[in-house]
Amino acid sequence: MSVILGCPDKTVKVFVKGAETTMFSVIDKRLNLDIIQLRATEAHIHACSSLGLRTLVVGMRELSATEFEQWHLSFEEASTALIGRAALLRKVAGNIENNLVILGASGIEDKLQLGVPEAIDSLRTAGVQIIINSSSKDSCRRSLEDAALMSRKLVTVSADTHTDGGNSGHGGTQVALIIDGTSLVYILDSELEEKLFELASNCAVVLCCRVAPLQKAGIVALVKNRTTDMTLVIGDGANDVSMIQMADVGVGISGQEGQQAVMASDFAMGQFRFLVPLLLVHGHWNYQQMGYMILYNFYRNAVFVLILFWYVLFTSFTLTTAITEWSSMLYSIIYTAVPTIDAIPSLVGYWAIFQVAKTASFWLCLLAIVTGAIAPRFVVKFLYQYYRPCDVQIAREFEKFGNPSASNPAQIEMDAILDLRRR
DSSP states (O other): OEEEEEOTTSOEEEEEEEOHHHHTTSBOTTTOOOHHHHHHHHHHHHHHHHTTEEEEEEEEEEEOHHHHHHHHHHHHHHHTOSSSHHHHHHHHHHHHSOSBEEEEEEEEEOOOOTTHHHHHHHHHHTTOOEEEEOSSOHHHHHHHHHHHTTTOOEEEEOTTOOOBTTBOSSTTOEEEEEEEHHHHHHHTTSTTHHHHHHHHHTOSEEEEESOOHHHHHHHHHHHHTTOSSOOEEEEOSGGGHHHHHHSSEEEEEOBTTBSHHHHHSSEEESOGGGHHIIIIIIHHHHHHHHHHHHHHHHHHHHHHHHHHHHHHHHTTSOSOOSSOHHHHHHHHHHHHHSOOGGGSTTSGGGTHHHHHTTSHHHHHHHHHHHHHHHHHHHHHHHHHHHHSOOHHHHHHHHHHHOOTTSOOOOOOOOOOOOOTTTO
């Protein structure tokens, strides 16, 4: 993140803050002559991140009037471009975010909320695959992960470790994958995405540290495009907006980092631990209730349609209506407002429909019932009309086929009509 300021002494300065891995690569070593101070800054950053603090490095560069004018023109052209605007803006920012002088580093306390370790453990017990995306330093994320995994022993596989298809090689030992944003630059949008997905699928937990907002969205897209599972993302800051919008379900935490994540999410909550009852309790209840309602509506509509079907067969496809408007309205109201007796969860029959509807024999039985109910009707009708035809049927057959034994009626020759004008 960069800010350009005009100072009272008519000078223009650009201030840049970011991760130490990025900031130390764009400093001007000719201006940062105090190597001992740089090494001390790196040591302080490592110590702060080990304590769980969110570390950032601040740098500065003074711009001349010519450099600022050239940059301003380039920025205006990039911001108004219709094609490739994001790439042009990144290029313009990269042209000015270099040759920096390190001003110092900061460490901000970023403790876990109450109940986060228990919530992560509950989600993992429920079979949810967890991927942690963070812009913090990897050692900071490791400290937080040690608390979040409830002291579970994991074998750490770093980004530069050679693995064989994600196999840990330690029997039943769980494996955690830790990868940084620099490695993701070369992995995302390349042929290495498939290998990363296979490796992450065999890991208990995946930690992505020092990742940019677009890289967070890329990780979500990596999982979303290769599986049919639902992806859920939870975030609390503005850098999580792109990741939340990419996922199938986005959850925003209303905290100290603003309301951007909440505004872009599908659900908002105040604590991370609220995600457990949202998924495992309310989500499970909603899934059961929606499934029962769908099956119940199929049953309700099938009964209504079969009544009309039998009535049409009985009336020989006449235009008379079987059900009046009032009857149709009362049928919908009664069957919608007063469900069947099995819809009460306390009864045993409430859960039977979920198990029975999963079997193929249930649907074959329904087909056999409909076929068996229709067949006797047509058989009885055919036998009754063949052996005991009614007078109306005899008259229709006589009119259609005639009497072959009767002689043809005599033909009567008609006289031509005379022309009245000749008379």
